[in-house]
Amino acid sequence: MFFGVDVLAAVLDFIPKILGAVLGVFAGWMWGQWQAGSAWKKREFNNSILLSLNIIEPFTEPREDKAVASLKLRTLFERDLRHVMRNTAMQSEVRAAMERAKAEGPVLSFPEEDSWYILNTILNQIAEQFAAGTMRDDMGGEVQKRWYVFCLTYEHSELMHQFKPRILLIDKERFLAFPKEGEVLLESYKHEVRVDTIRLMQEKYEKHPHLFMELELAL
Structure with missing residues (x-):
């Protein structure tokens, strides 16, 4: 009982x-x-992060349409933010920067003492995409190599269908030579947002270089 x-x-x-x-x-x-x-x-998909290759082609000769360059955008990967940045504190830092970007502009800003760790994590993800070229180069194979620059952005314009953090990857030489004014030939009018972002990136690159990182890619 x-x-x-x-x-x-x-x-x-x-x-x-x-x-x-x-x-x-x-x-x-x-x-x-x-x-x-x-x-x-x-339309805010902040749990994913996208690697966007920005292909710039400067025009050296005058054109009838008066365009000074062309810009094409290509996605190299889209992944869960948690898989790219496994450290939760780092994720929180990036999410906070995204919120600030809505008012401050699309280039994500971080304290200088934190920026290297965040960008180096991104660099490792980009380098993984081009591992075959790196190994081919190490083995003495024929490759093409170029330096690229990248930073993190969060574009929040009404022209865009969706908002998410993006890693903008650009050929360094063409990035620095991108015209600071003038019409740019685009594949879609929505990409006008990216033209403004790249020009802002040029300003940030000069004033706040810690928000950027460079790497040499081989293919």
Whole structure:
């Protein structure tokens, strides 16, 4: 009899704990669903990060359309932010920078003492994309090599269909030579946002070089 009472008491004591755990899981699931729905409505996909190759072709001769250069955008990868930056403190730093970018401009800014760690993590992800060229070069194979510059951005313009953090990768020589004014030939009018971003990047590169990193790529 006493054994039965003890068991019943233990069960009754355990039920609230089980219910609490279940309710906690359910509340977490509901919160996640609400966040996902809110992000979908705002078109803010801040849990992913995209590597965007910006292909610049300067025009040296005058053209009838008066364009001074062309710009093409190509995605090299899109990954979960948590897989690119596994450190949660680093993720929080980037998310905070994205919020600031809505008011301050698209180039993400970080304290100088933190910037290298964030950008070096990105550099490793980019280098992985071109590992075959690096190994071919090391083995004496024929490769082409060029220096590239990159930074993190968060463009939040009405012209864009969706908002997400992007790594903008640009040939360094062409980035520095990108015309600071004049029309640029684009594949879509929505890419006008990127023209403004690149010109802002040029200013930031001169004044705040710690927000950028460079690497040599081989193919």
